[in-house]
Amino acid sequence: MFVSFMDVYIDFDDTLMDRRRMTDDIFLAYGLVAAEDLEKLYCEFRKHQAFTITGFEEWLDTHGLDGKKLSDLFFSFVKRAEEYVYSDARDFLLTLKNSGHRISILSFDAEPD
Numbered sequence: 001m002f003v004s005f006m007d008v009y010i011d012f013d014d015t016l017m018d019r020r021r022m023t024d025d026i027f028l029a030y031g032l033v034a035a036e037d038l039e040k041l042y043c044e045f046r047k048h049q050a051f052t053i054t055g056f057e058e059w060l061d062t063h064g065l066d067g068k069k070l071s072d073l074f075f076s077f078v079k080r081a082e083e084y085v086y087s088d089a090r091d092f093l094l095t096l097k098n099s100g101h102r103i104s105i106l107s108f109d110a111e112p113d
Contacts, residue, residue, distance in 0.1 A: 005100040012107040016089040017081060026073050032065055
């Protein structure tokens with residue numbers, strides 16, 4: 001019997017973790033403007049440049065908002081990211097691993113080197 005093992009590449013955001021829910025929670029916690037307004041500002045920012053925490057922080061500052069507060073919130077939520085991992089993600093990864101597949105988890109680094 002021939003058994004084939006694969007290298008499996010899995011995106012973290014929106015595949016293993018509910019990034020949208022975490023973003024919504026960050027925007028709600030920001031509190032200086034309505035979450036919907038912060039979402040609109042984020043969408044406007046993304047029209048002009050790739051996302052980085054530092055870039056969005058500076059962009060908010062230029063629009064009269066406290067960008068540092070948002071950065072601090074982002075990093076505090078990142079420390080709790082496990083709360084946003086989908087309930088079936090662990091079992092899914094263990095099934096792949098126990099089947100002999102090599103798993104690589106991909107994610108976008110929000111900060112440039």
